[in-house]
Amino acid sequence: MSEVQPQVIERTPDAGVWVDEHGDYLFKYAMFRLRDATAAEDAVQETFLAAIKAYANFEGRGSERTWLVGILKHKITDHFRKSIREAPIGETADEDGPDHSEFFAIQDSWEGHWNPNYAPTEWHSTPEELVEQSDFWKVFNDCLSPLPARTASAFTFREVDGLSSEEICELLSISVNNLWVILHRARLHLRNCLEVNWFKRQ
């Protein structure tokens, strides 16, 4: 196939301007995912370096920042791959997160059913409404942060990035059964935390 050669434009981005314009944003994004300032700073640096090299490929479709976020996401995934290789999580892995057994009744004939203090109630919001509410994201971040790092990462990879179970198991070097336990605990915790701190206050 012969195509019209795109005109090669020599563009050399000014890294200093990038740091001022996007550094803060990218760092916050990385912190949310990596929870470690050194790792987040490294990921931002890697992102800028990759962006400088690949700048000719940036076709100006969408915003520069969206493009940078796309690169950063890859760097975050790389970080997980690398850290698993360097320090594989053994059997004495950090805990999977609270099992929240208190959510279910333990006495009388209702044993094993929802404890009325923690039982789900109706939520009066749709995803379309929620996604627009910046306060909701603040509450979500606050609910996610008490979870162990691996649990929070597994949940984010699954529900935010939409990665498959297989991809997450490979990234975090865990078995699929382990992943399901982790995701179940994360959901149990987050659903309750969001209900208490967001939906009941609306």
Next chain:
Amino acid sequence: MGFYEKTKLKIRRFLLRRLPACRETVPLISESMERPLSLRKQITVKVHLLICSWCQWYMEHLHILRDTLRAQPAEPPETNFASTPGLSQAAKDRLKQRLTNLK
């Protein structure tokens, strides 16, 4: 509450106490977000959901949560990270320094 409602409630409670408990059903609901359930598990969940509105909400909430999180734009607004501290000036200078050196 009329006789009919009372009887209905009694039947629901009777069934709920004899079926697998919510504690056993909730992990299956989570599993159903990951892969299609085996027929046996599907039936367990479906029968449970028929009489348990708590677990009905639970399942609905997991879907609301997933749909909300995946609807987040590729470049989430900065206000979504309001509780996260930003880069310090020292860190910015450090980054600029390294980027100029490594380029």
